[in-house]
Amino acid sequence: MDKDKKPSIKVVKDGPFIVKDLKTLRNSKSVFIETVPVMALCRCGDSNNKPFCDGTHTSSGFSGEKEEGRVPDKVDSYVGKNITVHHNKGVCSHIGHCILKLPEVFRKGQVPWVDTEGATPEEIAKVIRTCPSGALSYTINDELHKDYPHEPEMFLVKNGPYHVVGGIELEDPDGSEPETMDHYSLCRCGSSKNKPFCDGTHIEKEFKDRIN
Numbered sequence: 001m002d003k004d005k006k007p008s009i010k011v012v013k014d015g016p017f018i019v020k021d022l023k024t025l026r027n028s029k030s031v032f033i034e035t036v037p038v039m040a041l042c043r044c045g046d047s048n049n050k051p052f053c054d055g056t057h058t059s060s061g062f063s064g065e066k067e068e069g070r071v072p073d074k075v076d077s078y079v080g081k082n083i084t085v086h087h088n089k090g091v092c093s094h095i096g097h098c099i100l101k102l103p104e105v106f107r108k109g110q111v112p113w114v115d116t117e118g119a120t121p122e123e124i125a126k127v128i129r130t131c132p133s134g135a136l137s138y139t140i141n142d143e144l145h146k147d148y149p150h151e152p153e154m155f156l157v158k159n160g161p162y163h164v165v166g167g168i169e170l171e172d173p174d175g176s177e178p179e180t181m182d183h184y185s186l187c188r189c190g191s192s193k194n195k196p197f198c199d200g201t202h203i204e205k206e207f208k209d210r211i212n
Helices: 097-101 121-128 201-205
Strands: 008-011 017-020 038-041 075-079 084-088 136-140 143-145 153-156 162-165 169-171 183-186
Touching: 097 121, 121 136
Parallel strands: 008 169
Antiparallel strands: 008 017, 017 038, 075 084, 084 136, 136 143, 153 162, 162 183
């Protein structure tokens, strides 16, 4: 594996993710999975060799198309005195770090959803930086913050998506782009309405992965 080559992920139409030159792949227990220069990772959800593709997508009728009725890819901004919070619900993977860690700001079921005065700007920024999908970002002193330093890595969420960090290029023939290439979440249950991105459907589907 060439150390100078930058990792990339190619979305195969109605097929797997082709991952090239990735050095770090971990399962949900943080156990490293051996990598090779070119890997095919399952995104239909039905492979018997997860996270690797075993060709099941060819017989399962898997479609990688985006579906009508998906949440629009649109950024909403919540302006506060000292911080503005930006949210693109269309790429949200619904992992829930924001709601669990700072419920006084990210108020589930309430309108508006974000209360920028519910905590200090520093506390809000700290939680936003844990958002794995790129759905959340913030502006302080007219500076947008949505990219953070990471080494290139992919890791599996238990019964959930692939989390991708470190500026790994995503190549999608349909033109899909993450909110930030710095970090994003890719569907591996096969049922997201916003493929190739995770939209939280794995929760409703009760997707199970033998690698936990």
